[in-house]
Amino acid sequence: MSWEEHVRRVDPYIPGEQPKESNIIKLNTNECPYPPSPAVSAAQKVFPYESGRLYPDTEATELTEAIALVYHVPADQIFVGVGSDDVLSLAFLTLFNGPGEVLFPDITYSFYDVWANLYRIPFRQIPVDEHFRIHAADYYDAPGGVVIANPNAPTGILESPAFIEDIVKHNPGTAVIVDEAYIDFGGESVLPLIDRYDNLLVVQTCSKSRSLAGMRIGFAFGSKNIIRYLKDARFSSNSYPMNGMQIALGAASFRDEAYFDEVCKKVIRTRERSKEVLRGLGFSFPDSMTNFLFAKHERLSGQEIYEALRKRGIYVRHWQKPRIGDYLRITMGTDEQMDMLFAALREILA
Numbered sequence: 634m635s636w637e638e639h640v641r642r643v644d645p646y647i648p649g650e651q652p653k654e655s656n657i658i659k660l661n662t663n664e665c666p667y668p669p670s671p672a673v674s675a676a677q678k679v680f681p682y683e684s685g686r687l688y689p690d691t692e693a694t695e696l697t698e699a700i701a702l703v704y705h706v707p708a709d710q711i712f713v714g715v716g717s718d719d720v721l722s723l724a725f726l727t728l729f730n731g732p733g734e735v736l737f738p739d740i741t742y743s744f745y746d747v748w749a750n751l752y753r754i755p756f757r758q759i760p761v762d763e764h765f766r767i768h769a770a771d772y773y774d775a776p777g778g779v780v781i782a783n784p785n786a787p788t789g790i791l792e793s794p795a796f797i798e799d800i801v802k803h804n805p806g807t808a809v810i811v812d813e814a815y816i817d818f819g820g821e822s823v824l825p826l827i828d829r830y831d832n833l834l835v836v837q838t839c840s841k842s843r844s845l846a847g848m849r850i851g852f853a854f855g856s857k858n859i860i861r862y863l864k865d866a867r868f869s870s871n872s873y874p875m876n877g878m879q880i881a882l883g884a885a886s887f888r889d890e891a892y893f894d895e896v897c898k899k900v901i902r903t904r905e906r907s908k909e910v911l912r913g914l915g916f917s918f919p920d921s922m923t924n925f926l927f928a929k930h931e932r933l934s935g936q937e938i939y940e941a942l943r944k945r946g947i948y949v950r951h952w953q954k955p956r957i958g959d960y961l962r963i964t965m966g967t968d969e970q971m972d973m974l975f976a977a978l979r980e981i982l983a
């Protein structure tokens with residue numbers, strides 16, 4: 634017998650490329666094109682380097698309290714982690730421990746099936762319809778739980794709080810995770826529902842709307858019980874997940890909501906303008922309420938456009954997968970970057 638038979642083998646998630654060249658236009662991983670708040674820069678300048686000698690605060694109190702103030706949620710109903718990937722991964726491990734299948738759409742964040750496989754969680758992927766829409770009734774009485782990204786990725790489609798509540802209401806016996814990574818770009822969060830449904834976990838991130846993808850800060854809201862279960866699992870594997878720099882700089886970001894609002898508005902304006910330009914160039918797409926557009930051209934294939942853009946130093950995301958192979962996911966850059974994308978597309982399509 635070989636030791637390799639006892640290895641937990643997994644097919645890992647493949648993130649978008651982080652190219653090393655500096656003169657490229659990077660529209661492939663949904664980062665924010667604007668810098669973090671000046672308050673984050675100020676906090677970084679006064680961060681005491683000697684604090685590196687000590688272990689950080691296990692509860693990340695300063696960060697949790699800053700989030701509590703912004704969202705008007707008690708600190709014991711907030712969980713923080715190393716990006717929302719860390720929060721979601723731990724939530725899968727902790728909340729989906731039953732024998733029944735966990736349900737999620739076939740076209741959604743492609744980390745969900747990776748975590749399910751990693752933790753040996755049974756799951757079923759429910760096909761979205763031909764317009765990439767999710768149907769709430771497909772998720773009623775899920776045998777092992779539900780995870781829904783709202784807005785969904787990579788489609789960009791937003792559902793209403795009533796739609797999400799309908800799914801939560803029909804799953805009193807299992808946990809429901811709502812991944813709101815893109816909710817700040819025009820959506821309405823289901824955060825208020827955590828007071829009525831103790832099986833609901835609402836997950837958000839500083840990576841997209843707060844320009845802190847590199848800092849790795851994710852957070853979740855839920856009932857006291859659900860948060861306690863997550864913390865018990867967390868402190869059973871790592872007592873110090875968040876470092877001092879993450880805690881201090883993340884907290885600073887939540888103390889500057891004016892800057893956050895301004896950045897979200899700018900990204901939304903660019904998105905609405907980009908919708909018009911891309912339509913004019915022969916693209917169609919679901920009506921995105923995120924910081925990206927999931928667009929398909931009437932004539933050229935997704936692969937062709939992807940490669941032609943890449944040659945010109947413009948990176949977008951493309952999956953060679955059934956149903957979505959003709960689509961490109963284009964992150965909203967600055968208006969200048971988008972104008973360069975449009976110019977390149979005009980050249981490619983000419």
Ligand SMILES: *Cc1c(COP(=O)(O)O)cnc(C)c1O
Nearest residue numbers: 716717718742786814838840851
């Ligand atoms: C980007 C993203 C995440 C994870 O982002 P983090 O950087 O780990 O916070 C989670 N869910 C969806 C749908 C995303 O697009």
